[in-house]
Each structure stands twice: as structure tokens, then as C-alpha cells.
Amino acid sequence: MLGIQTIALIYYFILKNKNIKLLFISLFLFFSISYLIFVNNYIQTNFPKIAPFRIYTIFETIILSAFYYFLFSKKVKIILLIIIIPFLAFALFDLKSANSFQFDSASTAIESLIFITFSIIYFYERISTMEGFIYDSPYFWVVFGIIIYFSANFFGFIVARDSFKQVLFVKNFNLIMVISSIIQNILFFIAFIVAKQQYVPAKKTSLSTKKPQLKSKP
Amino acid sequence: MTKTVLLDIDTPSILLLGSAGMLVLAVGLVVFIVFHQRKVTRYQMQLQKMEEEQQKILLNASIRWQEEERQRIAADLHDDAGPLLATARLYLNENLIHQEVSVQLQSIFNAKQIIDDTIQLIRNISHSLMPPTLKNFGLESAVNDLFQKMNGSGAIYASSKFHNYRERLKPEQELLIFRVIQELVNNILKHSNSSFIRVTQNCYEDKFIVFIQHDGKGLTQPEFEKLNRSSTGLGLKNIQSRMRVLHGNINFEKDSSNTFFKVTLEIEAEKEFIEE
Numbered sequence: 001m002l003g004i005q006t007i008a009l010i011y012y013f014i015l016k017n018k019n020i021k022l023l024f025i026s027l028f029l030f031f032s033i034s035y036l037i038f039v040n041n042y043i044q045t046n047f048p049k050i051a052p053f054r055i056y057t058i059f060e061t062i063i064l065s066a067f068y069y070f071l072f073s074k075k076v077k078i079i080l081l082i083i084i085i086p087f088l089a090f091a092l093f094d095l096k097s098a099n100s101f102q103f104d105s106a107s108t109a110i111e112s113l114i115f116i117t118f119s120i121i122y123f124y125e126r127i128s129t130m131e132g133f134i135y136d137s138p139y140f141w142v143v144f145g146i147i148i149y150f151s152a153n154f155f156g157f158i159v160a161r162d163s164f165k166q167v168l169f170v171k172n173f174n175l176i177m178v179i180s181s182i183i184q185n186i187l188f189f190i191a192f193i194v195a196k197q198q199y200v201p202a203k204k205t206s207l208s209t210k211k212p213q214l215k216s217k218p
Numbered sequence: 219m220t221k222t223v224l225l226d227i228d229t230p231s232i233l234l235l236g237s238a239g240m241l242v243l244a245v246g247l248v249v250f251i252v253f254h255q256r257k258v259t260r261y262q263m264q265l266q267k268m269e270e271e272q273q274k275i276l277l278n279a280s281i282r283w284q285e286e287e288r289q290r291i292a293a294d295l296h297d298d299a300g301p302l303l304a305t306a307r308l309y310l311n312e313n314l315i316h317q318e319v320s321v322q323l324q325s326i327f328n329a330k331q332i333i334d335d336t337i338q339l340i341r342n343i344s345h346s347l348m349p350p351t352l353k354n355f356g357l358e359s360a361v362n363d364l365f366q367k368m369n370g371s372g373a374i375y376a377s378s379k380f381h382n383y384r385e386r387l388k389p390e391q392e393l394l395i396f397r398v399i400q401e402l403v404n405n406i407l408k409h410s411n412s413s414f415i416r417v418t419q420n421c422y423e424d425k426f427i428v429f430i431q432h433d434g435k436g437l438t439q440p441e442f443e444k445l446n447r448s449s450t451g452l453g454l455k456n457i458q459s460r461m462r463v464l465h466g467n468i469n470f471e472k473d474s475s476n477t478f479f480k481v482t483l484e485i486e487a488e489k490e491f492i493e494e
Binding site for chain 1: 236
């Protein structure tokens with residue numbers, strides 16, 4: 001995960017496109033928080049501590065919402081805000097009121113549903129606009145990674161609240177989480193490669209002062 | 219108690235199965251989207267390529283037509299006007315002053331006659347490029363004039379009715395429409411073996427519409443498109459390219475009664491196109 005963080009940070013400084021910069025800073029934050037939680041949960045103790053998961057849900061929602069916000073058309077942006085703001089309020093309320101050592105099944109399940117839905121909306125928008133092949137965009141691979149992660153963990157999130165004390169469940173839950181995270185990271189890597197391939201440096205001439213541009217828009 | 223045990227046993231396996239199912243669904247959805255988008259994008263690219271090819275064919279046809287027109291004018295000038303002027307020059311040579319007065323008068327008269335013929339010839343060439351009736355009196359008069367000449371032969375009956383032509387279109391638009399009508403009428407005369415041609419003009423929602431009906435052997439839209447794509451059919455390609463310049467549509471169809479063929483020209487007659 002540290003490797004991905006570093007790559008995301010390097011890409012952030014190399015690329016000039018504002019949207020791509022946002023993508024990489026989002027990924028950097030995402031992986032940094034993931035890494036901190038990973039260290040907290042798996043190195044210090046054998047069993048995961050639940051409390052950081054609750055804060056992580058809120059952070060994750062904010063970062064992914066920011067990523068989707070810049071990805072969508074104006075109409076979907078408004079829908080996104082209408083859904084995310086009440087959800088964040090609910091997640092904060094859940095964080096304060098519920099037992100902090102209990103898994104926040106409701107928040108994470110709703111969060112999964114929200115991002116699966118917005119991923120499908122993104123795919124639908126891309127199909128409707130028809131600007132070249134869908135997989136030529138780095139955003140496609142990021143959204144693909146997100147949908148894989150949330151789809152794979154959706155069931156786990158729903159039942160985690162009541163089943164976290166079962167050893168077999170925790171084992172399976174961790175297994176699914178790790179596998180889906182690996183797939184997600186591979187897809188994020190592909191996004192880096194695609195973004196790099198699309199990066200066209202401007203020719204250095206005495207008259208040209210053009211900044212490097214991406215070949216196609218998202 | 220049994221229920222609790224069942225829950226304990228089943229939850230992890232349900233979790234695995236459910237997660238695997240969701241994962242498969244998500245991957246399936248994305249794969250379907252990618253393949254569907256690829257298919258549609260490729261189809262669009264193919265359409266675009268076909269469109270480009272069609273435009274290329276039309277451009278070639280237009281260039282060929284221009285070349286043929288130039289050759290025709292060059293041939294008319296070289297074969298007809300050239301010999302006439304050379305003959306007139308012969309009559310008016312230097313030896314004429316040594317001739318008798320009667321011979322001189324005869325020579326001048328002959329030269330004048332030849333020059334008159336040349337003027338007429340050049341006028342005809344000029345009229346074939348831009349019919350004076352069209353220029354001075356508009357499309358309705360030009361079509362009537364064309365049909366009057368055709369009716370004179372007695373082989374076909376041609377008539378026209380302009381219902382909504384109070385304001386004239388731009389001269390270049392009128393010339394293009396006239397050329398399209400001329401080419402279509404020419405095709406009807408050559409290929410259809412029909413006994414009548416009827417041209418009707420109307421306006422509908424800012425559109426200038428011309429119907430051409432005949433009772434001979436005609437074309438339908440798929441046949442027209444097929445001929446347009448083939449390397450033959452220069453006249454039809456010219457019609458198509460002129461319609462493109464006019465931002466108009468052309469539609470070939472068989473009349474609902476199955477006795478007539480109908481060609482519909484639909485041209486955008488926006489206000490700026492209409493002469494005030």
C-alpha cells in the first residue's frame with residue numbers, strides 16, 4: 001500500500017491536469033488512511049479494533065464523494081450532494097450514539113450501496129456520451145476498483161455488526177477484504193498506467209508555452 | 219439453541235457465497251458495459267468511415283462533373299465558335315480592298331452573318347451555364363420554360379404548379395434547385411419511359427418543398443442510396459452533393475397508389491435565404 005501511496009503522490013506532482021491531480025491526491029489520502037488503519041488493526045493486535053473503522057467510513061465517504069463529484073455532470077453532482085450530506089450526518093450520529101466497539105454495519109452498507117449506485121451512474125454516463133472507448137479513461141479503472149471493493153464487501157458489512165465475535169466470520173471477512181483490496185489496487189495501478197499513457201508532453205519550441213495536456217477528457 | 223448454532227455455522231459461508239456472487243455481478247456488469255460500449259463505438263466508427271467515403275465519392279463526382287462541363291464548354295468554343303470566327307476572318311482578309319465593291323459588300327454581309335451566328339452560339343453556351351429566365355424571373359418561370367420546350371416535342375406532357383412562391387430564394391439556391399430538377403427531369407426522360415411529369419411546389423414550416431411525380435419506371439430510396447454508393451451514377455451523385463450544399467433532403471418513393479413515382483426535395487428556406 002505504501003508503494004501505491006508513493007506512486008499516487010509522484011503522479012500528483014508530475015501531472016498538470018486539475019482533475020487527474022484530484023484523482024491522485026484522493027488516492028493518496030485513501031491509501032494513507034487505509035494504511036494507518038491496517039497498522040492499527042493488524043500489527044498491534046490480532047483482532048481488529050472497531051472504533052477506527054467508524055471514523056474511516058466517514059473519511060472514505062468524503063474522499064470518494066469528492067472524487068465522484070468532479071467526475072459527474074451538474075445534475076448528478078446535485079443528486080450526489082443530496083444523498084451524501086444526509087448520509088454523513090447519519091454516520092456522525094451513528095459514530096457518537098452507537099457502541100464504538102461495534103461494527104457500523106448500517107453506515108458501511110449504505111455507503112457501499114451509494115458508491116455502487118454512483119459507479120453504475122458513471123458507467124451509464126460514459127456509455128451515453130460515447131467519447132472513445134470507456135477503458136481509455138483512468139477514471140474508469142478507479143471506478144471499477146471502487147465497485148469491486150464495495151460489491152465484494154457489501155454482504156460482510158451487513159452482517160458484521162452481529163457476527164464480529166465469530167472467529168470464522170472474522171477470518172472470512174478479512175479474506176474477502178484482502179482479496180477485494182488486492183483486486184482494487186491492481187485496478188488502481190492500471191488507472192495509473194492509463195493516465196501515464198494519456199499524458200502528452202507539449203513540444204518544447206521557442207514559441208510554444210503550452211502546458212502538457214491529456215489526450216481525452218474523462 | 220439450534221437456531222443459534224445454525225446461525226453460527228451458516229453466516230461465514232453465506233458471507234463467502236454472497237460476496238462471491240456480488241463480485242461476479244459487479245465484474246459481469248463492468249464486462250458487459252465494456253463490450254457493449256466497444257460494440258457501439260466500433261459501429262459508430264464504421265458509420266463515420268462510411269460517411270467519409272460517401273463524401274469522398276460525392277466530391278469526386280462533383281469534380282468529374284465540373285471537368286466534364288469544362289470540356290463541353292471548351293469543345294463548344296473550339297469546335298463551333300472557333301471555325302465560325304476563322305471563317306469570318308477569311309471573309310475579312312487584306313485582299314478584300316482589291317475586290318469589286320459588290321464582292322466586298324457580299325463578303326462583309328457573310329462575315330456579319332457568321333459573327334451573328336457566333337454571338338448566338340456564345341449566348342447559348344452562357345444560357346446553359348445560367349438560364350436567363352431563372353436569373354430574371356425565378357424558378358417557376360425557368361421550370362415552365364424548360365417544360366414548354368419539352369412539351370413542344372409531343373413525346374411527354376410536363377406541367378408545374380408553384381403554390382407558395384411569392385418571395386424568391388437566393389439566386390445560388392434557386393440555381394441549385396433548378397439544376398436538381400433539371401437533372402431529375404433529364405433522368406426521367408432518359409430512363410423512366412413515362413408519359414407525364416408533374417412538378418408541384420409548396421412551403422411547410424419554413425421548408426421549401428418540391429414534388430416531382432411521373433408515371434414511368436422510377437427509383438425508390440434504397441435504390442437511390444445504392445446507386446449513390448456505387449462508382450456509376452454521376453448525375454445522382456451531383457444531385458446528392460447539391461442537396462448537401464442546400465442543407466436539404468431528397469426522398470425517392472413509390473406513390474401509395476403504386477402508379478406514380480415521387481421525388482421530394484425538402485430545403486431549409488430560412489429567412490436569411492429569402493430575398494427581401
